[in-house]
Amino acid sequence: MGKLLRQMKFQLFLLPILLIYTLFSIYPLLKSVLLSFTNFDGYVKTYDFVGLNNYMKIFTDDALVSGISFTLLFAFASTILITVLAIPLAIMLDQNFWSKNVHRAIFFFPSIPSGLLLAYIWGFILAPISSGVLNGVLEALFGMGPQPWTSDPVLAKASTIVITAWAATGWHAVLYLAFLQSISKDYYEAAAIDGATRWQQIRLITLPLLAPAMTISVMLLLTGGLKVFEIPFALTRGGPGFETHTITQVIVLRGISETQYGLASAMSVVFFLIVLAIAIFQVKFMQKREERIQ
């Protein structure tokens, strides 16, 4: 009897998290799946099952198609760009120089504030008219005319990706730096004795030993990139047209603003599957890579 009571007392500690988690994560997830097969519009309480109709509609809806393609582009491009910048930055910051700590702080700080604020700051720099800071600089230096940084489809997409890289590279460099600092100096000394050049040391010692860090960093970047919302929303409002709409913005638009619950739910289920597939594939692929190069 005493044992049973003890068990119950233990299990009570799980009660709050199970309640909250079930109510605010699992239940909405299941309901999203359910709604995605219906024509529920939020006004009439009754709804009919419409099979895969909503899923078919995704591919004919401009906003949804744009949302998926831009989000995928953003996730992969920002992941690649940030990884390519963060690793050399981490190697640099691992060296001994006077302004090292100042530089660490400068690169790291942009990852702390809200993306919304950062994108607004960049909105000022990239303002399309000639009074925009960047356009002013380009005009003064090269006599270039004003560029539509946030209103041209290609430039707008590139701008969101570059700003994200500016904001997140320092954070990921710090992650790589932690792994760099755990690499034993003996490896480098032994390599130097064998006559390996600095570049060979980086290529043959540093980069392979960074593989586990890369698995983590790339996973965080990809999953975070797929969930992107604030920076494109604040910089371009998703425009021009639907060009820089993210999946999140489209779900809010079709679901909350237009109350097309069925369609938006189908979209959110597709999004869930995309995130799941990419995450599983990425971890499997990167772990194989780790095994191969180590």
Add this chain to the structure above:
Amino acid sequence: MTNENRKNWLLDILMLPIGVITFFPFYLIIVNTFKSMQETALSPMALPKKWVFTNYTTVFKETELLRSFSNSLTITVISVLLMVIIGAMAAYPIVFNPNRTNKFVTVYLLAGFMIPFQTTLIPLFQLMTDLHFIDRLYGLVILYMGGAVFVFFLMMGYMRTIPKELPEAAIIDGCGVGGIFWRIIFPLLKPITVTSIIYQTMWIWNDFLAPMLFLNSKSNSTLVLLVYSAKGEFSVNWPLFMTLTVITLIPIFIFFIVMQKQIVKGIVGGAVKG
């Protein structure tokens, strides 16, 4: 790597331009808070010819800055505290009372990592409406409690490093299941609690999507939401808008300066466990 004690000043020179470019956007917004609209339009990059301080007084007069600050603070502090307690509580039976049910519960909770907030958005919106949680600070706080799963995950990893003999000795001393947790285990969790607090504080303080969807009156606005609505209102007055942005950056900057070491530790600790 090779020359350990020599400081390489060539790297200082090499890094300088990269650092300047990275910092430049912050210089730009700070410097323009001290200018008039005309001067910002004419020479956005230069230091102010005539230093203007009225933007700061105007921002306090025209926006509910203090109100929003206190809303952000209330939401963040209460959410983070509750999340830490709920997360730590959940880890306790999982680690110190392992059985088949709890194995299943662990898998059930960890599945939550794979569920993007966006996928639950539509039903959540209906749920929040049905519960009359829309435009209520406590409604948002309860919604954020879902983040306790991440804290639970961190706590579970850390709790496993606590020797099992410790609670067993306490049982002999007559400590109950609850007493062991609150008096012995919870105080030992301090390092991972700091990491959890940092992660969750940065998330909630900076969050935009949930406040945008679930808070709609001005008096309930968070700081980030205030900046968002001000962007529309001050659309032509860049210096005023930038002043608001700079002021909202101050608390997060102080947080950064004070906590930088812990943030870095937290990234590494959290990432290695993740």
